[in-house]
Amino acid sequence: SQELEQSPQSLIVQEGKNLTINCTSSKTLYGLYWYKQKYGEGLIFLMMLQKGGEEKSHEKITAKLDEKKQQSSLHITASQPSHAGIYLCGADIIPRSNYQLIWGAGTKLIIKP
């Protein structure tokens, strides 16, 4: 099984609606990274979370790391076609060692006009 579980695997959302993607680990997360990928492109860094309870926002995207540091959620408000793509979470499960990141399998987001 995946060390880092992402849910859902795919999501179809009506434009303008809100959505949430989850990333869950069985181990303590020392750093959690959210990336977005479009077909044929690399991963675009969105946000990094390190402290339990931390929350960061960028435009209409908000990411949180829960207090126990084992789950993160990515929330998109009033979704737009530009939000479509694959969202990946990556995590440090070893302190101060970001080269040993583990990765979720990704959530494919489709926005219906």
Place this chain on the structure above:
Amino acid sequence: GAGVSQSPSNKVTEKGKDVELRCDPISGHTALYWYRQSLGQGLEFLIYFQGNSAPDKSGLPSDRFSAERTGGSVSTLTIQRTQQEDSAVYLCASSPQGASGNSPLHFGNGTRLTVT
């Protein structure tokens, strides 16, 4: 400034041929990573460089895979005697720090390798 640059963007090769994939990291980034992404899968770690040395080669799938980095900058990933199961997108990433810190990885657009 320029991001991570990978070439070629697409490569189609016949089974049994050797291929070389190139990565030019962001200037000043000491850490460089190679990942493989297969359809519907997450990222598979291949190798990590800190400067010119590779402290961790544990992710290389077989001895047909090798990588080097020269001058603390450009890296090449070589796959010898390619097999169809090598078909995937090969992603390179760099970061200003390596194992000593937490900083996000900056990814290139990848090389899509197809072995026929």
